Amino acid sequence: MKLSEILIQSQIFNGLDESSIVHLLMHTHYQMKTYEKDEIVFHRNQDLNWCMLVISGSVRGEMSNIDGKILKIEDINPGRVIALAFLFGTNTKIPVSVVANCKTEILRINKVDFLRVMQNNTKILTNTLQLISDRSKFLANKLYFLSMKTIKGKYASFLLEQMYKDSLAINIQYTQEDLSEVFGITRPSLSRAIGELVSEKIITIKGKTIIINDMQSLKNYANQ
Amino acid sequence: MKLSEILIQSQIFNGLDESSIVHLLMHTHYQMKTYEKDEIVFHRNQDLNWCMLVISGSVRGEMSNIDGKILKIEDINPGRVIALAFLFGTNTKIPVSVVANCKTEILRINKVDFLRVMQNNTKILTNTLQLISDRSKFLANKLYFLSMKTIKGKYASFLLEQMYKDSLAINIQYTQEDLSEVFGITRPSLSRAIGELVSEKIITIKGKTIIINDMQSLKNYANQ
């Protein structure tokens, strides 16, 4: 697949046609870089001067502290720019770490070059503005999720988000280990919380399927 | 004080001269609105379609849940735009509530008008980009602060931030009540944590002055 064909589907170049993208690439310094599974793309508090677009594979943004506690922020899949929301601030230190989930190809554009492109192209600029704004909202909601909810509340919110078409049976594709990192808690604590929801007869678990028995109580836990 | 004189010092119009600002105002629909102390400017999850610039007074951004838990995000003082980082996203719901700290005057510009102004003025646009980017970083750091640190760690970080010119004596102007809302915890818990830092001889308290006795241990708690 040609690079421009991938870029045409990216968030940041959304709305541009292929010829514009090809033209942009010709006048920009860029390079491709490949990361292996679990390779660190950059560390929290490192300076970042690249606009990095995921071409293939996947990376994750996460925070960890000295005690080994891990908080996974999100996965970043092809077509998305890494740390876009942090790129134009007054200092260049990035507040998250980014790690490759698997073998991943990343397109790197020099930050100054990217700034120039953005200022010359209204579409890219409004895309950027919208993307950063959405990211701020994402972070603010994450803040609420992480510091205002109990573990049962987090799991309840998660289930309600995963619901599809009002069906009360939800198929879960994440392990408890995955979820505990996203919730910023330990795995046994999550397991206990789920066990309590089951013994309160609010949910029933059948393999990878969760059935909601008592929607009202679940919503109360999720406080929504 | 004339409106344009205030705006010239605002973050968003930073770098523009007075005549440009006067010209902008002439071609924009705006209005002034006054809020009394503790009046709600808008609620979490409310739709916002205004660019709101604080002219005088002060408001605070906060989150609260059904159980009455309050998490104060920050104070917003004159010259700053409220919720700027959330204004350009794909949905218009704002993830925080904003409340007036005291009698506050706010300049409201219609969001569509503001978008037009921004697109016609590179300086305002780059200002906006930088401000939103800084806000994202602020939120991400807040996330780390709130979910990766213990209470003692939060207070230690707070003290280290408050240090001025390597002086080991710090003057605190906040009450424990204030701090507990910013830390997202209860006041007695904060008091206990501070008491422990004192009995561990890491800090000494003399009225509103805190003296750091053991910088290394304090930094360990702050994990930095």
Add this chain to the structure above:
DNA sequence: CTTAATTTGTAACATATGTTACAATAATAA
């Protein structure tokens, strides 16, 4: 199908933080 690896449940205990209530102290107003 069998074995190995991963995932989950769970128990016993440790620790951090919340809750409530009240006294001690400090700051402010009368």
Add this chain to the structure above:
DNA sequence: TTATTATTGTAACATATGTTACAAATTAAG
């Protein structure tokens, strides 16, 4: 100064979450 209000310290207890360890169950690999 005195009275009032705001702030802080603190105790006793409740609850939520972390820690460690291991067995049971499930899934993947040979």
